[in-house]
Structure formats: C-alpha cells, structure tokens
C-alpha cells in the first residue's frame with residue numbers, strides 16, 4: 001500500500017522556489033531516506049507532507065486520503081520529529097509525553113502505560129523524573145523523538161534527528177528507527193549523512209535545489225555514482 005503520494009509539489013517563499021514540481025512516494029513499511037544538502041528543500045517538503053506549510057500547487061494524498069479534505073484525520077497517524085528540538089525543558093520527560101499524548105486524546109492508565117513504554121523505548125526510563133534542561137543534546141533528541149511516538153503513529157517523519165549529538169545517542173536513535181520499522185511503522189528519514197541512509201534506508205530520494213535529482217535503492221544509487 002502507498003502511505004503517501006505527493007505530486008507536482010510547488011512551494012515558493014517570495015521569489016524563491018523551495019520545491020519545484022516534486023513527486024514523492026512513500027510505501028508502507030519502508031524506511032525512505034530523504035537526502036540533500038542544506039537548503040535543498042527537505043524540511044519544506046516534509047512540512048508540506050505533515051500539513052504544516054501550505055503548498056502553491058500540487059496534490060498530497062496520505063493513507064489514501066486527500067490531505068486538503070482529511071488533514072485532521074491524517075495528522076492523528078503521523079508523528080513528526082522536528083529538526084529543532086521541540087520539548088518543554090522545564091517539564092520532566094513524563095510530563096512532556098503526557099502533554100503530547102493528551103493532544104492525541106490519550107488519558108488515564110492508557111496514557112501512563114504508553115508514557116512508560118515510550119520512555120523505555122527511547123532509553124530514558126531512569127531519567128523520567130529529571131528536568132530536560134540538564135540533559136545532554138542526545139538525551140534531548142531522544143525525548144523529542146519520544147514526544148512524536150507516544151501516540152504510535154503509522155508514519156513517522158524525522159527531520160535530521162541525529163544532528164549534533166554524541167555517537168552513543170546516535171547509535172541508539174538509529175537502532176530505534178530500525179526497531180520501529182520491524183514493528184510496522186513507515187519512516188521518512190531526512191538527513192544529509194549518506195552513511196545514515198546506507199545504514200537505514202531501503203530506498204532513497206535525493207533532493208537538490210527543490211528538485212528530485214535521483215531516487216532508488218541505496219545499491220542503485222551507489223552503482224549510479226560509480227558509473228558517472
């Protein structure tokens with residue numbers, strides 16, 4: 001099944017063309033790597049997919065539904081890990097997750113259980129009652145990921161989730177992404193590290209200056225680069 005189908009997406013910021021007729025398909029159960037240099041349009045594209053920025057033209061279908069007509073419905077099944085960490089630094093991790101879980105209608109014991117499971121999943125259970133303001137960059141990133149996972153989205157969108165963190169947290173995040181895929185979550189993983197794409201993704205889309213310049217399996221792309 002197709003999880004997302006974006007066609008002919010155009011997005012301008014003033015005179016600048018951030019997305020220039022971009023097509024993107026995400027298949028159920030895959031880790032799709034979205035690769036590209038700074039300013040390529042990756043964040044704009046995933047924000048369009050998540051319904052956070054409006055597009056100038058094109059069409060977006062998610063879970064087989066038209067995004068314009070079914071945005072709220074679609075958002076229930078999407079988790080977005082933003083590039084800039086979006087957590088409450090003065091609230092302990094469990095309170096952060098209670099806030100984000102609450103937005104999705106979780107409450108009572110179901111919410112409590114989900115918070116404990118999610119903190120364990122990202123490897124922060126022993127820090128559940130500590131203030132994130134004192135966390136390392138890697139721990140904050142893991143909490144940021146937990147906030148996007150607490151409602152168990154079917155599609156998880158991750159915007160450069162390993163930028164500026166220690167290798168241990170980085171490995172933990174990469175392993176969590178693989179585990180989520182094993183559990184059936186579809187993942188769109190944005191990065192500018194080729195080695196992360198090689199380690200994780202079944203398919204890759206390369207974006208540059210608002211254009212898709214290549215796509216295929218990692219092996220396809222490596223072969224393509226070798227023959228050029």
Ligand code: ATP
Pocket residue numbers: 013016017018036037038039040041042043044045083192
């Ligand atoms: P990065 O790896 O640096 O996050 P990116 O591939 O995610 O880059 P975008 O952030 O989507 O790229 O930016 C694409 C283009 O659109 C860039 O030229 C950027 O300067 C421009 N842009 C992005 N957001 C805005 C905005 N809110 N207003 C004006 N221009 C913007």
